[in-house]
Amino acid sequence: MAATTRKPILISGAGVSSLLLGQALLRASIPFRIFEKDASLAFRGQGYRLRLSNEGLDAIESVLGPDGFNTFWEACGKTGGVGFSAIDAITGEPLTDVGPSYEATKKANGTPEDEAPKVLRESLASRGGKVVGISRGDMRRIFLQGCESSIEWNRQVTGYELTPSGVHAIFADGSKSVEGELLVGGEGLYSRVAEQLSGGILKVFDTGARGIHGQAPTTAFKGLGEGVWRVADTSRPGKRLFIITNVRPNDMDDPNIEFGWTMGGSAEVIRAPNDDYTITGPRAAAIAKSLTEKWHPRLKPLFDQMVENEAAFWKITCSNPTGVPEWPNESRVTVIGDAAHSMTPAGGIGANTAVRDSALLGKLLVESGGYSDGVTAAYEKEMRVYASEAVRTSYGLAKSQFGIVIDESTPTIRRGPRPV
Structure with a gap:
């Protein structure tokens, strides 16, 4: 009381x-x-x-x-696998260099070498050995x-x-x-x-890097299959562009369910007109489609079938x-x-x-x-x-x-x- x-x-x-x-x-x-x-x-x-x-x-x-x-x-959602599967956005082929991981970062921060594999495993998978997301x-x-x-x-x-x-x-x-x-x-x-x-x-701090969020029906992700994916565009020397997405197996055949992806890249790659990052919907979707127009056919449905109203820019920021x-x-x-x-x-x-x-x-x-x-x-x-x-x-x-x-x-x- x-x-x-x-x-x-x-x-x-x-x-x-x-x-x-x-x-x-x-x-x-x-x-x-x-x-x-x-x-x-x-x-x-x-x-x-x-x-x-x-x-x-x-x-x-x-x-x-x-x-x-x-x-x-x-x-x-629970997805199998303990880490990223990486593919080349242009060729659709697997990449052996998946980019930085907790393993490399923790080693740089002084984590003993014999503990680094554990750190990497824990970076994605959690309960039940699954990648858990919502x-x-x-x-x-x-x-x-x-x-x-x-x-x-x-x-x-x-x-x-x-x-x-x-x-x-x-x-x-x-x-x-x-x-x-x-x-x-x-x-x-x-x-x-x-x-x-x-x-x-x-x-x-505003790092200058930018991103775009997008969504598409789960059927658009069938070319990837189950897993946590990092798709890297290597066609722009010295410039970075990629997407990350999580594809869950149980929902992959249901067109009424949507999966999301997030695109990230350096400032010189992802730019909004007049630096207006409040742009959402079809205008943001059009920019994402333009950036990925040369990507491999297994990836194109993620953008061709976008739910355009859900597209939005975001700034990549960080505290001290x-x-x-x-x-x-x-x-x-x-x-x-x-x-x-x-x-x-x-x-x-x-x-x-x-x-x-x-x-x-x-x-x-x-x-x-x-x-x-x-x-x-x-x-x-x-x-x-x-x-x-x-x-x-x-x-x-x-x-x-x-x-x-x-x-x-x-x-x-x-x-x-x-x-x-």
Whole structure:
């Protein structure tokens, strides 16, 4: 009964990490409010399918419990194989050089040589020796269940205001939320909460590399067959272009189900007109088709049969490649997911690190029965260890995959002015 009289935990953004944190609070009957700038989960495209590591699955299970996790697990796709199968986009022939792996990156970071094969195996396969994945949209829908009454849509958080006994979220229209015990910034790359909390220390670098997400009916993928595929276009010397896709066997003959692919490449290869990367739909699809017009016939259906309305550009960004920096702790405010540690898509590490944040912060809050002094400091101390390792690994892989280098000249994404 006491928990219901407490001020709520405030959460900015309704992404994967925010909704999973909501689930942890919901199960413990700790009041919370989630503020999301979009009008609904379906307001915009959800992007590429997310691969789940053992660590990510363990974090999700620790929050959802056996019954909730079983529902989640049944919604996941399971693909055989422990690593990438690589093919040449032009010839359709296998490639022996699949590009950088966790093995190479971990060796460079000092992992003993006899441990590197284990690291490589764990980089893709997780439970049951399968590559486990789920679309971002499906993950968000499952994590939303039961939390619907605690979400306020069309509410963009642009900052916060501390009070003697709590915190208010400040919205884009200048209004304020109810007073909460704690504000958790989970609104992604452009987090204003992260900007204000860290005083600008938490930076997101724009690497210049770009990508396009796309989807097609599963029947378009039959030329590839089951597996996790990396298709590399070697026809442009010194320039990089590839796609990654996960083809599950059970759905390959059903034209009513769609698989996704994600394209990545250096800035000089993937360009949007007028550098407008908000372009979606047929215009983005047309650019993807143009880039792949000379690809092998076994690959052409992925683009010829695109669901054009689902196509969208994305920027490849990364936090400071040395790891998550320290900022003066504020006991009433913290950040999770991309707001704390943006990562490149290399290695598929970002989402798994984000759900670890949710599980860790949720566990600390549940153990305290809600907010208590010291929770955010304990969370941030532990988060920085595993998240910094993840950022370094993601950046190391992306240096080879995308040819990116982050240095003092690399521009940062502007998160917006801090509120007065």
